[in-house]
Amino acid sequence: MSxxxxxxxxxxxxxTTAAASTAERKPSPQDSxxxxxxxxFVLNERPSCLVQEQPSSDNGGDNGTSKxxxxxxxxxxKKRPRDSKIAxxxxxxxxxxxGEQCPFEKSDKGCRYNHDLKEMLANRPVDISKGEGGADWLxxxxxxxxxxxxxxxxxxxxxxxxxxxxxxxxxxxxxxDESGNETIGLPxxxxxxxxxxxxxxxxxxxxxxxxxxxQMDIKxxxxxxxxxxxxxxxxxFVCKRHYEIKKGSKDNKGQAAPPVVNATTPALPxxxxxxxxxxxxxxxxxxxTVGNLPFRRIMKHYGADITCGEMALCEQLLxxxxxxxxxxxxxxxxxxxxxxxxxxxxxxxxxxxxxxxNEESIEVDFLDxxxxxxxxxxCNKGAGACLMLREKKLRASLEGMLKVLNxxxxxxxxxxxxxxxxxxxxxxxxxxxxxxxxxxxxxxHGRSRLQRYSRSANWDYITEVGxxxxxxxxxxxxxxxxxxxxxxxxxxxxxxNVEKCGEDGGVNNLIPCAMLGRGALIKPWLPMExxxxxxxxxxxxxxxxxxxxxxxxxxxQWGSDQQGVxxxxxxxxxxxxxxxxxxxxxxxEVVPQQMNQRPPNDLCGRSDLETIMLSxxxxxxxKLSEMLLGKVPDDFQFEPKHKANSYK
Numbered sequence: 192m193s194x195x196x197x198x199x200x201x202x203x204x205x206x207t208t209a210a211a212s213t214a215e216r217k218p219s220p221q222d223s224x225x226x227x228x229x230x231x232f233v234l235n236e237r238p239s240c241l242v243q244e245q246p247s248s249d250n251g252g253d254n255g256t257s258k259x260x261x262x263x264x265x266x267x268x269k270k271r272p273r274d275s276k277i278a279x280x281x282x283x284x285x286x287x288x289x290g291e292q293c294p295f296e297k298s299d300k301g302c303r304y305n306h307d308l309k310e311m312l313a314n315r316p317v318d319i320s321k322g323e324g325g326a327d328w329l330x331x332x333x334x335x336x337x338x339x340x341x342x343x344x345x346x347x348x349x350x351x352x353x354x355x356x357x358x359x360x361x362x363x364x365x366x367x368d369e370s371g372n373e374t375i376g377l378p379x380x381x382x383x384x385x386x387x388x389x390x391x392x393x394x395x396x397x398x399x400x401x402x403x404x405x406q407m408d409i410k411x412x413x414x415x416x417x418x419x420x421x422x423x424x425x426x427x428f429v430c431k432r433h434y435e436i437k438k439g440s441k442d443n444k445g446q447a448a449p450p451v452v453n454a455t456t457p458a459l460p461x462x463x464x465x466x467x468x469x470x471x472x473x474x475x476x477x478x479x480t481v482g483n484l485p486f487r488r489i490m491k492h493y494g495a496d497i498t499c500g501e502m503a504l505c506e507q508l509l510x511x512x513x514x515x516x517x518x519x520x521x522x523x524x525x526x527x528x529x530x531x532x533x534x535x536x537x538x539x540x541x542x543x544x545x546x547x548x549n550e551e552s553i554e555v556d557f558l559d560x561x562x563x564x565x566x567x568x569x570c571n572k573g574a575g576a577c578l579m580l581r582e583k584k585l586r587a588s589l590e591g592m593l594k595v596l597n598x599x600x601x602x603x604x605x606x607x608x609x610x611x612x613x614x615x616x617x618x619x620x621x622x623x624x625x626x627x628x629x630x631x632x633x634x635x636h637g638r639s640r641l642q643r644y645s646r647s648a649n650w651d652y653i654t655e656v657g658x659x660x661x662x663x664x665x666x667x668x669x670x671x672x673x674x675x676x677x678x679x680x681x682x683x684x685x686x687x688n689v690e691k692c693g694e695d696g697g698v699n700n701l702i703p704c705a706m707l708g709r710g711a712l713i714k715p716w717l718p719m720e721x722x723x724x725x726x727x728x729x730x731x732x733x734x735x736x737x738x739x740x741x742x743x744x745x746x747x748q749w750g751s752d753q754q755g756v757x758x759x760x761x762x763x764x765x766x767x768x769x770x771x772x773x774x775x776x777x778x779x780e781v782v783p784q785q786m787n788q789r790p791p792n793d794l795c796g797r798s799d800l801e802t803i804m805l806s807x808x809x810x811x812x813x814k815l816s817e818m819l820l821g822k823v824p825d826d827f828q829f830e831p832k833h834k835a836n837s838y839k
Contacts, residue, residue, distance in 0.1 A: 226788045227780035232795050240799040242810035271830040274757045279303040282752075283311055288345030288362050290378050308360030311346050315360075319349045319756060319821030326821045328739065334747045340365030341378065347752040349821075409484070409748075410521040411530075411553050413511075417546065421511030430541040430591065466599050466631050467527065467557050469670055469704040472496040473718040476634075476672060476708045477531040477559065477603075480832050481766050485744035485759075488522055489737060490711060494718035497527045502561050504574075505534030505543050521554065528554075531603065533561040535573025537584050541591030548595045555598055557631055560588065562604040565640045576605055576640035579618060589627050599631030606652055610639045613652055616659040623664045630667055634706065637673035644709070647787060648673025654688040657701030666698055672706040676714065677783035678721050681705050710786060712769035726783050728776035731801035735818075738763070742819045760820050761829070767812040768831035771805060 237243060284304035286293040295302040305311055320329040333350040335342040342348050345362035346355055354363045356377075364378040420426040474497040475482070475490045487498045500518050507515035521528045530547075534540050540560070547553050562585070564575030571577075578585055592600055602622065607614040619633055635656055637648030653671040660666055671688070675681055689701050705721050714720070715737065720727050745759030774790050776782055777797065796802035803811050809829050817823060 224788055226774050226784050226790045228774060228778055228791055228794065229780050232778045232797075233791055234793045234795050237793050238795050238802050240802055241806050242808060242814060244808060244810075271832060272828040274761070277754055280305055283308065283346050285343070285345075288343070288347075290361070308346055312355075312357070312360035315346060316349075318352050321352075322822075324817060324822035326817075326819055328819075329742075329821075332743070333751055334743060335751065336365070340367075342751065344750060344752040344755075349753060349756050350746075350751050408523060410523065411519045411555070413516045413519075413550065414552055417550055418511045418513070418516075421509060421546070426546070428542050428545055430538050430545065432538050433536055464597050464599060464629055465556075467497070467529075467601075469497065469632055469668060470702050471704070473705045473707065473721060474670070475499065475711050475718075476706050477502050477561075478708065478712060481712055481762070481769065483748070483762055484520055484522055485741050485748050485762070486715075486766065488524055488744050489715050489741055490718065491522075491524045492740070493716045494722055495707075495711075496718075497529070498525045499529040499531055499559055502531045502533050502564060504569075505532055505539040506572075508532075508543055508546075509539065519553070519555075527556050529557040529559050529601070530555050531559040531561050533564055533569055533574045534588070535578065535584070537587035537591050540588040541595065544592040544595040548597070557599045557601055558592065558596060559601045559603050559634070562602060563636050563640075565605075565643045570640070576608065579604055579614065579640075580608060582618070582621060585618075585622075586625055586627075589622070589625070589630065593627055593629035596629070599629050601632045601634055602630065603634040603636070605636050606639050606649060608640045610642055613639070615652075616656045619656060619667075619669070620659060620661055623660055623667060626664060632668045632670055634670045634672055636708075637671065648684075650684045650688060654691060654701060657688070658698065660698055660700050662698055666700050668702045669700045670704045670706050671701060672708060674710075674786040675705055675707055676710040676717070676786040677726060678724050679726075679783055680710075680786075681721050709769065712766065713772045726776050731775075731796065731798050731804060734770075734804060735800060738815070738819055741766070756820055760816050760823070763816055763819065764809075764812050764829050765832055767815060768809075768833070771807060771812070774805070775801065 280303070282304050284293050284302055284306050287304075287306050287308065293302050293306065296306070318325070318330075320326050320332070329350060331337075331350075331353055333342055333348055333353060335344075335348075336350075336354045341364045342351060342354050342362065345351070346360050348354070354365075355361070356363060361377055363375055365373060365375050367373050417426070473495050475487065475495045477499045478486075479501055482499075482501050487495075490498060500520070503515050503518040508519075519530045532540065532543060534543070544558075547555065547558070560578075561569075561575055562578045564570070566575065569575035569577075573581060573584070578588075589600060589602075604615055604618065615635055619635075622630060622633075633656075635653050637650055637653050638644065638646070650671065650673070653669075653673075657669045657671070660669075671685060673684075675684060685701075685705065686703055689699065689703050705718070707717055710717050716727055716729055741763060742759060745762060746755060749755040749758040749762075772790060774784055774794070775796070778794075790805065790807075792807070794802070794805045796805050803815060806812070809831075813823060813827065813829055
């Protein structure tokens, strides 16, 4: 047993003191928001296996702090430290890595990447699986070498000693002949001839600017031609922008009235629209930053039925922004997958629908309209929760998209803008009266825009909305969302309310679907708990194996070079900023843990590894990341992107 997995036993004196302090403590209003943990796991001091915190003068009290410093921790942490960019001269030219001649070598400007493989080999750091503090479990685990027999990153790969000629720096390739014999040698250079370019062998060779080899298995990758058209504003859209319509009407002033032009597109050839059955399914809601593709692969492993990409902004998608289109990527294991889009204008929604419908490489099972994002950056543009207040634009958006798309559109909304003025029931009924074919479901988060994620979700109101649709029009399924953190929550908040909705005599539109948000971030195995109807006391070793899978998936998605390792580590740390909130079932005094409950400070787990996973300190999360991705630089810092009042 390693030192990290060694069991932790609290000193007898500490355990006695902790129990006594618990008994003597007076009841506090905050106790209902604190996880009830068995006394033997609560210490008076920080466990020795954790990184010891340095005393700070600004901890506690308001002395020496300005008014701005005392603002609540919520929203995005925009001043968080970032990784420094890697200079072009420190990256190898991909053409040279493939054993080809660089097409820019003889140009006037030349190639900005390094062509000297021997120089790069001399300065190459050891693999992240070796050396002091290396991640031993990654030895020989380059995902591209194992899967394809060839790594696109060559000498830049941080797990590359298995596929790099350590005397020349050249990249190796593993091939299997017709007899099944494996051969390792240099990759064959691309023959510069018309015949070779038309052959299947040449077609398999990636060209500069095309999708990298490690991305080939990923779906929903926008073609280079479409990306260029969007960037140059030359895509042949049928739908006009709203300001173009207004300009045209002004130019025709005094002439015959022009025909009325709606923000819609002439319908494409009719295709069968397949609606999604959300009943009795576990649906992982779109989750900003942490709901990335590697995380969704983890959720599929634990039994999620339906997944959805992170919220993407229409404005950036229509500009061909690669980082925004990356949010729409889909793994083959995601058999039922949707994308969530936010926009403030009907023409933006409709134009994007045109791109999705025309692009053969894009496959989505449903499109989710975001009417719930509470961020000022989004709402100030008329998108997100603000779109709930603009029904004309909402109607035009739905009509425009559903004339183009052959997949259903779902509407994700909040209860309203203000806590005491809910409008979701009115909005839902109005959408129903519009009688637009193709609206697949309503998804209602039981909090208002101003409430954001504070306080508990209002499931009484969700139930009321479920019974509020008119019987004169087609019923649209309603999916409730908020604070599902265990099977007990699913049964209490959803299953019982589904039955209640039917007993009241109204039409039963609230359906039994477990839509998971933060609960999935904190407990990724939650789909399995719901389906098996149990509280799983998952071990620390099993959770570490889960993080290892995420690490491998991350290296596959973002690459095994230094930039890919950095991205994988950052996204891993962002996820750990949620994972540490989980308290193992075996440590709880009251089961199950509730979403709005905070773990007490200085918790001692049943092993060193479990204790580290319970820590609220970023330094301990970094320590976990070093177990998975090797040692970080001495000046490395991390702060989570999303703040919360309850966690620091």
